[in-house]
Amino acid sequence: AAKADGKGVHRFYEPEMHASAKDKRLLEMDLRKVMSENGLSLVYQPVVDAVTEAIVGFEALARWNHPTRGLVSPASFIPVAEEIGLIPQIGEWVLRTACLEAAKWPDNVRVAVNISPIQFASPALPGIVLSALAAAQLPPHRLELEITEGVFLGEGEDTDAMFARLKAIGVRFALDDFGTGYSSLGYLKKAPFDKIKVDQSFVRGAAVPGSRNAAIVRAIVTLAESLGMETTAEGAETPEELALIRSLGCSHIQGYIFGKPMSSDEARARVAQHGKFAMPGLLVSRDPR
């Protein structure tokens, strides 16, 4: 059912709860109109340095404000958009909007954008990224593309070429949801990731005595450090989880404990407030580069 997500506004409608094919077709029809009706928006969730708690960036997360159903979760509508061929359009809008927003933040604050495997397989992607950066006048190193191992699962021998083209532009790469799915170590060898995002399923409950999650997170952090990559622990909610994640050496933390996804206005206010802490000299970087 709908989940309460704080601040009263976030009631997610989960279409998979209503299994009828007719209902799904209705949702598809509505989704086809979403771009022309300005039905999409982005919210931004802070990513903080694990040691200093300075905001180092925000992840842009899509929201569909449906006229009658309310807020539809991206976990529900992104898969539908992928299925009906709308991802290129939606994904381009997300990239452009996120870059324009990030350009209003201080120079040391990055924006992370989720890229669907379908977008990653499109030869148009580097051009769209370049154009979004140019329109916003955002330096490429301030844009981080979050991709999942899904990009490696298709036919694409073109995956390597896509990484190379995007790397040449100067954007950063994060491997999202690491630890779920197949998590082949070969992906870490093959692709130029700057960061591994430890999936929230390992972070949540890691502080529970006897949990094996802490050992798994520690192993991922060790692996990432020896490969020269940063780590972000996703989904830290409690002070106990935060303390544990810190002790395991994750370089960054993203979770409700530091902030739920918020509007662009709130994000801007948040960096203005906390930006003064985000001075390079203060950052204790675990990144060996």
Ligand code: C2E
């Ligand atoms: P993700 O990329 O792994 O994003 C993190 C998700 O975890 C977000 O859910 C975020 O709100 C949630 N989260 C963060 N911290 C906590 C926490 O402490 N506790 C809990 N319970 N949840 C937390 P959200 O916004 O519902 O997004 C779900 C997924 O939808 C994303 O997972 C991403 O895979 C996808 N998505 C969102 N926006 C886009 C987009 O613009 N394009 C594409 N292709 N996918 C998107």
Ligand code: MG
């Ligand atoms: Mg993500």
Ligand code: MG
């Ligand atoms: Mg994730």
Ligand code: MG
């Ligand atoms: Mg996830």
